[in-house]
Amino acid sequence: MGKFYSYFFFLLLPFFASAQLYIGKNTTNSYVYNKGEIIYVTENVQLEGAANLTEGNFYMREEGQLIQGDNASNNQGAGVLSIYQENTRNAWDYHMWASPVGDQNLTPNGNASFYLDANGGGGIYERKNNLESTIASFTNSYDGVISPLTISNTWLYKYVATSGYLGANFGWVKINNSNPLKVGEGFSMKGFGATTDSGPTGGTPLDFRGRPNNGLIQVEVKPEQRTLVGNPYPSAMNLSFFLLYNSGQDVSNCYGTYTTPPSTGPYTITGEAYFWESDSNVQSHYLADYLGGYGTFTPAMDCTSEGIYTAPTYIMYNEDGTEREGGPSIDTDTAGNEIDRRISPIGQGFFILGRKLTEEESSTTPLFKASFINEFRVFEKEADNTTYNPVFKSKNEKTKTSLSVNKSPTDLRAGGLTYDEKGFLVMPKFTLSTIVNKKYVRTLTGLMYENATLGFDAAGDGKNRSALSSDINFKLENETFPYLINIFPYNLEHRLGLTVEGEKENNTFAIKVTDLNFITDDGIWLHDKVTDEYHDILDNSYEFTVPKGVYPDRYEITFKDFNAVTLEVVEEVKKSFAVYQNNSRAELTVLNPLETELKEISVFDITGRLLASKINEGTNNKVVISSSNWSDGIYIVKVITRDNVEFSKKVSVINMK
Structure with a gap:
């Protein structure tokens, strides 16, 4: 095996590729220091230093990253890779983490468990300078300490x-x-300090030191059960690639590290990722005081898309984890709070969900395994992507409970596809925003994709893991769980079900389309199946009230007003009406041979003054109005149907009596 020694003068090392990487500790300066670049190693990395030494180690700084090619190569040695990630400077707020390194002292070689204590080999260290760190201490106190x-x-x-x-x-x-942390498993950890600043200047840098993880990593999952996992590598990871691969979807066009695209992976998870977000302004360790929830990301069934992330509505929790009644809620899903979840930064933790068993499978089926492979690894810096957030979360900005629409200029039609300037697939997308009980906004996202179905689509549809007791969600075919993201094949005749739930005696919901990137064929409508009324929610906000209860089948989204009549029908209805004035009998007669439902028949004089009116005559084929009290002259008869088809005709009245 050859040896490679990188001395301190390699600070600006732009790129290094090697079949194998060996770093010995023969001299004081025998270490590799990578400043903000990628190092690609085809096979294994062998580090001969130690966590408390400088020589024989591998230092990744300013978002430098290590990517390896061979999934079967085992990294080895007692030396460490040192890589930074930033935590919120806040002792009360959670992060979900995963470690990019393991215990370098464990044998055999290869990936190893990660210990969250001060005596377990590699772990989390406090940065002193670019090369030196001291291992973090641990306390039973509720609060972490910065220094x-x-x-x-x-x-x-x-x-x-x-x-x-x-x-x-x-x-x-x-x-x-x-009970150490196995490779690929995620973990929860709170931050440090007394400030609520979660911005780039308010973070606490953590130095992860240990043997770098590499290759095939598998984490156990169970059918329809959640598991906290995370990016296990000392590089960024294509999360869309991971979700599509493990949900059995096509990955041929995924961005990653490979020469030959990997084949489709086993179907073990649903293809959704859930991210914990919370309000860092809450200075409490008590669960009842928390304001938080889980946002949902899916890759939208296609690795060439940017995927879709819907942030949670923050809610307060009881001690058993259920929603706290009467607690405030904060909507977090605004354009300024969007996060690019497609690429997971180093250390990012998230939840996944095991898929359902098929009818042929037994409930005693062994555990599934979600797999991480080197092909998922990519070199992308958080600092180079403005939609990244180095503390993994969106900013906690309270938003007003008002609805406005953002219609992006576009030539994209409903059901079509296009590509943006970056080469990403763009699907027709709309956002539904609903003000619930004048308190918070629930955001739902609809995506049109020809390969989707109206039921559940792995790596496409996204569940609501933080549903509220008063809420509105998508309802998919043959599914009872509430969904935030609905990906479906577009057809003008399709209807998207909604489930509405209210905890109060009377609950108000004001709904509107607030974001749209395509041209509709005939608008977007809310259909109330009880009243059979269609409400335009593309150009207007519609508010409705329901009593306490659950309404799984009353409301739906449509892409046309099914009660609206066509131009051909309008003309046919207009031509069918006949209006006669019998002056000898002083009677005005309106004939309705098609028995069209009539809303109103009105008679006006030539000045526009209303003389007579008949309301809701139904489908009567003949309506008679007395003209005995009218003066001689010209009158205008207006007929309006239930579908708002209007017909007018002039008649001459000569009162012979």
Whole structure:
């Protein structure tokens, strides 16, 4: 095996490629220091230093990243890769993490567990300078400390193959010496300090030191149960690639690190990723005080798209994890808060969900496994992408509960496809925003894609993991779970179901399309199936009220007003009406041979003054109005149908009596 020594004068190393990378500790300056660039190694990395030494180690700085090619190569040695990631400078706020390194002291070689304690080999360190760090301390106190860096172990948990809030810790499993973090598993950890500043200047840099993870990494998942995982590599990762691969979808066009595109992976998860977001202004460790929820990301069934992320509506929680009644809610889904979830930065944790069992599969089916492979790895910096956020979350900006529409200039038609200037596939998309009980805004996203169905589509449709007791969600065919993201094949005749739920005696919902990137064929409508009324929500906001209860079948979204009549029908109806004035009998007769439903028949004089009116005559084929009290002259008869078809005719009245 050859040796490579990179001395301190390689600070600006732009790129390094090697079949194998060996870093010994023969001299004081025998280390690799990567400043903001990519190092690609085809096979394994061997580091002969130690966590408390300078020589024999590998230092990634200013978002420098390591990518490896061979999934089967085992990294080795007692030296460490040191890589930074930033945590919120806030002792109360959670992050979901994953470690890019493992314990370098464990044997055999290869990927190893990660220990969140001060005695377990590699781990989290406090930065002193570009090369030196000291291992973080741990405390049983609720609050973490910035300096010296002290992590509260009260909040160190993982969440593996669990359906929900069950058991003493509601499904969360404590991490400790006897239960270390396995490779690829995610973990929760709170921040440090007393400020609520979560911006780039308010973060706390964490130095992850250990053996770099590489190659095939698998995490257990169970059918229809959640697992907290995360990007396990010391590089960025194409999350869309990961979700599509593990949900059995086409990955032939995915952006990643490979010479030959990998084949479709096993169908083990639903293809959705859930991200915890919370209000960092809440200075409390009590669950009842939390304001937070889970946003949902899907790759929109296609690796060439940017995917779609819908942020949560923040809600307050009870001690058992259920929604707290009467607690304030903050809508977080504004254009300024969007995050590009397609690429997961180093250390990013997120939840995945195991797929449903088929009818042929038994409930005793062994655990599924979600797989990470080197092909998912990419070199992208958070600083180069303005829609990234180095602390993994959107900014906590409260928004007004008002609805306005953003119609982007476009030639894209409903059901069509196009590509943007970056080469990403653009699907027709609309956003539904609903003000619920004049308190918060629920945001739903509809996507049109020809390969989708009206039912659940893996890696396309996105569930609402933080539904509220008063809420509105998409309802998919043959599904009962609420959805925030609905991807479907466009057809003018298609209808998208909604589920409306209200906890109050009377609940108000004001709904409108607030974002649109395509030209509709005939608008977007809310259909009330009880009243059979269609309401234009593209150009107007429509407010309705429902009593307490759940309404899974009353409302739906349509792309035309099915009650509207065509021009041909309008002309046919108009031609069918006949109006006669019988002056000898002083009677005006309106004939309706098609028995069209009549809303109103009115008679006006030539000045526009209303003389007579008949309302809601139904489908009567003949309507008679007395003209005995009218003066001689010309009158205008106007007929209006229930579908607002209007017909007018002049008649001459000569009162012979």
